[in-house]
Amino acid sequence: MSTLKKLAGAVLATTLTAVVPTHSIASTDDAVTVGIMLPFSGIYAQLGEAGRDGLKLALKEQSEKLHGSKIEYVELDTEAKPSRAPELASSLLNQHAADFIVGPVHSGVAMGMIKMLRGKDTIMIIPNAGAATATGPLCSPNLFRTSFSSWQPSYPMGKVALEKGYKKVYAISWNYGMGRESLDAFAESFEAGGGEIIERVLLPFPSTNFQSHVSDIADKNPDAVFTFFAGGGAIKFAKDYDAMGLRGKIPLLGSGFLTEGTLQAQGEAAEGILTGLHYAEQLDVPKNQEFREAFNTEYGKYPDIYAVQGYDAGQAIANAIDQLQGDVSDKQAVISAMEKLTIDSPRGAFTFSRAHNPIQNIYLREVVNGENVVQSIAAEALEDPARGCKM
Template structure:
């Protein structure tokens, strides 16, 4: 066997390292980790987000900036206690380049911790936890949806403008619900209203009868609520069955009636909600998106599909700016920060905290659609309290 000098071994090692690095940087595949709910209360929402993301990739011929996309999936179970563990499955085990997720704000907080610790790129296509683009903001964390504050604050303004003076709020007792109620209260009371009672039930409880009786006894001018998925279906039907629908106007963040209208039936008719998307926006982008989604999945898209679609758009913008080279992180992140996303909801940009600056629409349920009534808040930016990025 030949003897190698120390210098020869060093030269060989450097060559192998250089070859390995070049191979990694020239990889024609981007590994995308989808950490979404595929079972439980939010399962339908997770599927819609995945569908939207994959639709945009499909429209680009199955690649973004010339890079093929390889998907890895983990069911987050909407379980915050498993958030870090599940995110690490994708980051440590599957070695994904980017994390996409999730719906539940508590789970997203765990994902954000993993992303911050490992510097993994994270794009949040739904969970609105204020802190993620607030006190926990980071250069590698982006959101294509909303903060819990945004639609809630806008609805607070709307409720006050409709001359309501008192309101009761009701939600699940978890981060998203509590932050949504806080946002509504801020907007409502800034315009002279008063939240007289704040009610909650543990997540994912759907037993509302006792609290509905409490609302009936309190007789507020209005009720504001934050529920989504199966919980939203049950609450809207129970509210109507209790005889409250025609007595005390029910308002909510748009998740109350997004992706839930078929199941809610007539109980949802006439409800007003606020959100960054609505049916019947009637723009060229929205029309083409809805047609493409319906043809591909034989379903009508909702806000969750839009947010997934825009998560793919944002990743594509970053990859394009980096010339398709994922290792050029500075260029990738800058490209995402400066992107103007041509979304079905209407074009939006990002704040310095990496959260959408967007119009919030007032919608009314008509014929099982969330029809736009007006723009409740134009170009609304989250205050991003505590962000020091």
């Protein structure tokens, strides 16, 4: 099968026609093409669908800001496979001439996309992947992120551990980018305050053979444990930790993905876990309540963090179009407009840093009765250091 036929088979294109405001100066024939590179099959399909749904909801809600432009969507399924990323990104850039390309979920896919899109005449918006490199050494004026860097959720947790009197911490994660970067970020703040990482364990991804390591934690008896696991790994680790009798004896801390989207499966084993993240479903922010009800009305379910991040990508696009009165042909003007935006997000308002990461609050959350309950702001308006970014 030819490359073009394969790509054509992967594309689903839809069009949203905006209400044309009376003050519009843009032709109603104008279209803004939004390419979506997210996983719609495989292990991350649910995350991709949530991000896409949030994106489309924002652009539907804010149709009056589009100055008569239609939004044309071109959706490509990445299947969370890094090997597919360059080909799909090239298709959106060269065949579809996308004005904005939103994606991906997986950091490996992000690296492939950036390889093709960095410095090109389109705006790439990352609605999830947290790889530090994307807005560090590979930062680019046309690359923005509406999610988080791997550093952001974990760095504040080192200070949280110190404030709770924990001096010796056992750190464990998978041996891949997000895992290593999360442990590094925690250690950066924890060790700077006098804490000691007594053991650092990196497991092959996606191994969930945790029992021997949980036994090792019991033997070493640290003041606390810090970890990054997500999805099925997070569920298994929490359950193994509880089964060993460590819950309630040795506090378990983590990047927020340890208890994000996993609480129902973790059940009682998650109670008391402390995590840091830029969102919580019950966050007391007016925009959050409005968004949750609107999302439920539109899709028949309540949103998660992946929907929030997609929604904010849509808000960024709508606001940039509005600032430029519908004309996004000059990508340098689009970049300048986006750099100045304040996004009224369900997580709380945020702006973009010099490296185009969100400057955002990180919330300290504790699992109480099966919910991530916000205890405090662990870090207010936290800006990723963007090490290696030369913009």
